[in-house]
Amino acid sequence: MQAHRQPVARAAWIVSWCLVALLAAAVFSFAFGQLHYGWNWQAIWHYREKFLHGWLVTVALSAAALLASLAIGLLSALARRSAFLPLRYAAVLYVETVRGTPLLVQILILFYVVANAFGVENRYVVGVLALSLFAGAYLSEMIRSGIESVRDSQLESARAIGLTRVQTYRHVVFPQVVRQLVPPLTGQFASIIKDSSLLSIIAVSEFTLNAQEVNAFTYSTLESYLPLAAGYLLLTLPISLLSRVLERRFHFAT
Amino acid sequence: MRLEFREISKQFGQHQALRDVSVTVADFQSLAIIGPSGGGKTTLLRIVAGLETPEAGYLSIDGQRVDFSEESLLLHRRRIGTVFQAYNLFPHLTARENVLLPLVVVHGLSRIEANEIVDTLFERFQLSRHAERRPAELSGGQQQRVAIVRAIAIKPRFLIFDEPTSALDPEMTAEVLDFIAELRGEGRDLIIVTHNMGFAREVSDHCLFIAGGQVLEEGRSSSLFSRPRNPLLANFLAKVLRY
Numbered sequence: 001m002q003a004h005r006q007p008v009a010r011a012a013w014i015v016s017w018c019l020v021a022l023l024a025a026a027v028f029s030f031a032f033g034q035l036h037y038g039w040n041w042q043a044i045w046h047y048r049e050k051f052l053h054g055w056l057v058t059v060a061l062s063a064a065a066l067l068a069s070l071a072i073g074l075l076s077a078l079a080r081r082s083a084f085l086p087l088r089y090a091a092v093l094y095v096e097t098v099r100g101t102p103l104l105v106q107i108l109i110l111f112y113v114v115a116n117a118f119g120v121e122n123r124y125v126v127g128v129l130a131l132s133l134f135a136g137a138y139l140s141e142m143i144r145s146g147i148e149s150v151r152d153s154q155l156e157s158a159r160a161i162g163l164t165r166v167q168t169y170r171h172v173v174f175p176q177v178v179r180q181l182v183p184p185l186t187g188q189f190a191s192i193i194k195d196s197s198l199l200s201i202i203a204v205s206e207f208t209l210n211a212q213e214v215n216a217f218t219y220s221t222l223e224s225y226l227p228l229a230a231g232y233l234l235l236t237l238p239i240s241l242l243s244r245v246l247e248r249r250f251h252f253a254t
Numbered sequence: 255m256r257l258e259f260r261e262i263s264k265q266f267g268q269h270q271a272l273r274d275v276s277v278t279v280a281d282f283q284s285l286a287i288i289g290p291s292g293g294g295k296t297t298l299l300r301i302v303a304g305l306e307t308p309e310a311g312y313l314s315i316d317g318q319r320v321d322f323s324e325e326s327l328l329l330h331r332r333r334i335g336t337v338f339q340a341y342n343l344f345p346h347l348t349a350r351e352n353v354l355l356p357l358v359v360v361h362g363l364s365r366i367e368a369n370e371i372v373d374t375l376f377e378r379f380q381l382s383r384h385a386e387r388r389p390a391e392l393s394g395g396q397q398q399r400v401a402i403v404r405a406i407a408i409k410p411r412f413l414i415f416d417e418p419t420s421a422l423d424p425e426m427t428a429e430v431l432d433f434i435a436e437l438r439g440e441g442r443d444l445i446i447v448t449h450n451m452g453f454a455r456e457v458s459d460h461c462l463f464i465a466g467g468q469v470l471e472e473g474r475s476s477s478l479f480s481r482p483r484n485p486l487l488a489n490f491l492a493k494v495l496r497y
Binding site for chain 1: 303305329331332336338340341342344345346355356359408
């Protein structure tokens with residue numbers, strides 16, 4: 001769709017963006033102006049290192065969860081295509097359960113019930129696991145549809161030139177899946193970053209929890225949460241831009 | 255070459271594609287398989303290509319019996335050049351990479367050796383300026399020509415064409431048929447399933463007529479087309495050659 005759209009003239013691009021920015025600024029300055037709020041940024045500045053620490057933990061958790069979710073998603077996608085039925089149904093159960101329930105509930109059950117039962121006490125490990133199981137279910141479906149988008153005629157060609165099953169996956173299926181997967185994968189990474197904020201409920205000391213704590217110490221709610229929003233945007237905006245660039249680069253017609 | 259089918263049967267669900275096919279085609283260089291759609295010609299061709307396994311019967315090629323176990327069929331397929339109706343090429347690879355893939359991955363050539371083969375063949379068949387393009391940037395005729403080059407690059411025992419032009423418009427059809435005729439002129443062995451009777455007649459020295467899952471007539475193309483013995487074949491030729 002992107003590829004078929006008319007390119008926008010530079011002037012139109014600048015003017016339109018300015019208009020949007022102006023409108024957003026007008027709405028929010030009006031809203032904040034009505035607030036009669038006593039701003040106290042000083043109190044927050046005192047805790048800047050706490051924000052930074054939380055932000056870095058969020059980055060680390062998200063990166064770990066992205067890698068783990070990729071592995072889980074790939075295994076689950078392959079399991080879902082397996083000829084061995086129990087394996088296939090296990091993957092279906094996993095994907096549908098995870099996609100059908102709130103992440104909040106999954107985190108609570110995983111931490112207070114499952115991890116507890118198995119004696120896992122490290123909440124960071126459980127946190128990464130919860131995030132990657134959650135994202136893995138979505139990735140599983142993306143990978144599966146990527147694999148299935150490789151036409152039968154191509155598998156037939158691969159067979160005719162004498163590729164083995166493994167060679168076919170390695171040289172024909174996966175390269176195409178990866179190309180298709182890169183744009184949604186970056187989007188998924190942005191989701192993981194935002195979703196990681198829910199780990200605050202099991203006291204993982206990530207960005208959101210630190211902001212909540214600062215709020216509790218200073219009673220400066222907006223001053224605590226506005227930097228929080230900015231901190232997440234700082235991560236998700238570049239990723240979103242990157243995703244668009246990659247989408248263009250990997251675009252090829254089939 | 256020589257093909258010998260003995261009591262070959264193949265079924266797809268309820269559909270009996272081939273029933274007890276027994277025929278020997280001896281000493282041919284270019285075999286055309288013709289007949290009505292759904293008659294079994296593609297199935298027979300796919301069995302020769304090692305892409306389909308018959309439920310019963312055996313096939314021997316040049317006196318060698320084909321072993322229908324999967325491991326042995328893999329080796330069998332690697333020595334044959336097969337070209338399908340369409341979508342032969344992998345869309346994520348350029349024309350060059352498409353031809354390189356079997357040479358490097360399946361036949362273990364170095365990239366340098368393989369690239370030399372590709373360069374030579376592309377030059378000979380006027381494909382050099384398309385070498386770095388992806389299939390979506392090539393016309394249907396160019397795609398088929400690249401697919402044929404991929405098939406001959408591995409120095410196959412023989413070539414198999416399954417309706418190689420039925421997805422092309424007339425101009426591109428001519429371009430691809432000329433290419434196949436040229437390969438025949440070089441003395442390559444080939445087997446072709448085609449709806450194009452004029453071409454079948456011109457390019458083949460032997461011909462099989464298949465309908466209803468059975469071989470109804472076999473013979474030299476020179477006589478089979480001009481003096482069909484089987485009434486169904488006579489009828490078929492009268493129909494397809496009318497326009």
